[in-house]
Amino acid sequence: MAETLRVALVGCGLISLYHLKAWQAVGVEIAALCDIDLAKAEARGAQFGVTRLYTDAAEMFRQGGFDAVDIAASVGAHAPIARMAADSGVHIMCQKPLTETVAEAEELIAYVGERVRFMVHENYRFRPHYMTVRRWIAEDRIGAVRHAHISCRGSGLCPRHGGVPFLIERQPYLTGFRRNLVFETMIHHLDVLRCLCGPLKVVAARLNRLAEGLPGEDTAAILMEGKDGFIATADGCLVAPGYPQLHGDRLEVIGSKGSIVMELNRTYLVGAEEDAEEVDLTGRYQECFDTIMAGFVQGLRQGTQFETDRLDNLETLRLMESVYQAAGLEITE
Numbered sequence: 054m055a056e057t058l059r060v061a062l063v064g065c066g067l068i069s070l071y072h073l074k075a076w077q078a079v080g081v082e083i084a085a086l087c088d089i090d091l092a093k094a095e096a097r098g099a100q101f102g103v104t105r106l107y108t109d110a111a112e113m114f115r116q117g118g119f120d121a122v123d124i125a126a127s128v129g130a131h132a133p134i135a136r137m138a139a140d141s142g143v144h145i146m147c148q149k150p151l152t153e154t155v156a157e158a159e160e161l162i163a164y165v166g167e168r169v170r171f172m173v174h175e176n177y178r179f180r181p182h183y184m185t186v187r188r189w190i191a192e193d194r195i196g197a198v199r200h201a202h203i204s205c206r207g208s209g210l211c212p213r214h215g216g217v218p219f220l221i222e223r224q225p226y227l228t229g230f231r232r233n234l235v236f237e238t239m240i241h242h243l244d245v246l247r248c249l250c251g252p253l254k255v256v257a258a259r260l261n262r263l264a265e266g267l268p269g270e271d272t273a274a275i276l277m278e279g280k281d282g283f284i285a286t287a288d289g290c291l292v293a294p295g296y297p298q299l300h301g302d303r304l305e306v307i308g309s310k311g312s313i314v315m316e317l318n319r320t321y322l323v324g325a326e327e328d329a330e331e332v333d334l335t336g337r338y339q340e341c342f343d344t345i346m347a348g349f350v351q352g353l354r355q356g357t358q359f360e361t362d363r364l365d366n367l368e369t370l371r372l373m374e375s376v377y378q379a380a381g382l383e384i385t386e
Contacts, residue, residue, distance in 0.1 A: 058350055061085040061119040061143075063110050063134050064126030065093040067223075068148070072125050072174075073101050075342035079350050084119040088126075110134050114141045121146060121353070123174075127226075128153055132161045139165040146349050149175045150240055151366060155374045162363050172349050172359040173366035176341040177241035178248045182332045185320045186304060186313055190249065194322060195308025201250050203242045205289040207300030210264040210271050218264065219298040220291065233269025235260070235376050238300065239289050243376075244369040246277070246285050249306060253277040253285055253372060258379040263292040275376055 058081045062069060065088035076083055085105035088094040094106040107113040110130075114137045121144040124134050131147050138145045145165065151173050152158040165171050177183065190198060209220035221227055230237075247253060256278050260270035275287040291300060304315040312323040321329035345361070352359045359365075 057082050058121065058353065059084040059119040060121045060123055061087065061113060062097075062123045062125060063087045063113075063130070064124065064148075065090075065097040066125070069097055069125050070100075071339055071342040072123055072346075073097060074339060075346040076123070077101065078339075078343045079347045081346070081350065085113055085116075087113050110137060114138070114143070117141065120144060121349075124148060125174075132157060135161055135171070136164055139168050139171075142169060144170040144353060146172050146174055146346075147363075149173055149244075149366065149369075150236060150373070151363065151370060155367070155371050158363075158367055158370050162367065165363075170353055170359070171363040172352065173361050173363055174345060175241070175244050175361045175366055175369065176345040178245050178361075179341040179344040180334075181337045181340055182302075182315055182318060182320055182334065183245060183304075185330055185332065186306060186315050187249070189313055189320070189322075190306065190308070195306065195311035195313055197309045198250055198306055199283070199309055200307040201246055201285045201305065203246055203285075203287045203302065203304045205238065205242060205300040205302050206293040206296040207291045207298060208293055208296045209298045209300065210267070210291040211294055212265075221267075227267060227269060230269050232377070233267065234271050234273050234289055234291055235275075235373060236269075238291070239273060239275075239287060239376075240369060240373045242287050242289070242302070243275075243372045244366075245304070246287065247369055247372065250283065250285055251279055252368070253279050253283075255372065255375040255379045258376045260377075260380045260382065263290070273376070275379075277372075 060076055060081050061084050065086055083101055083103050086094045086098050086103050087107040087110050089108055091108050098106050122138045124131055124147040128150055132152055135145050135147055210218045257276045259274050261272040262270055264271050271291040273289050277285045301317045306313045314321055318332045318334050319329045
């Protein structure tokens with residue numbers, strides 16, 4: 054591999070800004086940008102000094118000149134572009150969710166095989182407040198993890214006077230999307246629980262729609278179990294008045310000798326709340342992107358395993374899909 058890693062990015066929407074800043078931060082050359090909307094590619098190209106711009110990913114791969122592709126396009130484009138990359142000998146980083154269903158993900162992973170390295174961009178576990186929890190557990194502050202609960206609350210789908218709800222304005226495709234909260238948002242929380250607690254399976258789930266006129270769920274309660282009767286729970290609601298429009302999280306991890314609570318931007322040991330660590334979540338939002346890009350580059354250069362390798366992330370996708378199955382909603386159509 055060349056001394057300077059060259060990356061092409063597909064999908065120049067809102068999230069691409071953080072991807073491109075992260076690639077710059079880890080010293081990667083941004084070789085090309087692609088988006089079906091040329092204006093979006095041109096705007097990002099102007100911001101980051103990239104002149105190779107495309108609206109057709111196949112043409113971009115034909116011209117080549119890059120070692121890896123960062124797929125930040127919509128979920129329906131993930132598999133086709135990843136297949137092009139594998140056929141071209143180009144390493145893959147792909148935004149979550151990898152595909153819409155587990156069956157599609159399994160087919161894609163089998164198709165790519167070992168021809169190239171393949172990582173899923175699941176960066177939530179690397180956000181600074183979650184990294185604090187991970188560090189405290191690693192430091193044995195609470196002993197062995199014995200129980201965990203995670204929740205998210207937001208008002209992004211609450212009605213707004215004179216306009217559509219905040220999340221609909223931000224993500225208009227939700228008006229026609231059959232899956233919302235669990236597929237789009239709580240997949241992150243399920244991944245965090247897997248990261249902290251080990252393998253889990255869904256025992257029961259209930260989903261509900263509180264917002265009017267949307268086909269996908271906005272409220273969920275999930276019960277999971279792990280090894281030796283371990284219990285983990287997760288719940289969420291995006292129609293919660295008074296909460297931020299972009300959801301905030303609460304996590305409680307109970308150990309054999311102590312308990313950690315992470316509430317929005319504060320993390321503390323129960324009984325020692327005065328020693329809480331606080332994080333500027335807005336100011337440090339970029340960090341999780343920088344961390345995961347750095348991990349990708351390190352994995353390529355050193356031949357080490359990605360923390361969010363496609364096989365690890367497949368387990369998160371299976372957990373997510375099993376929530377819908379437990380709630381009686383098939384998602385394989």
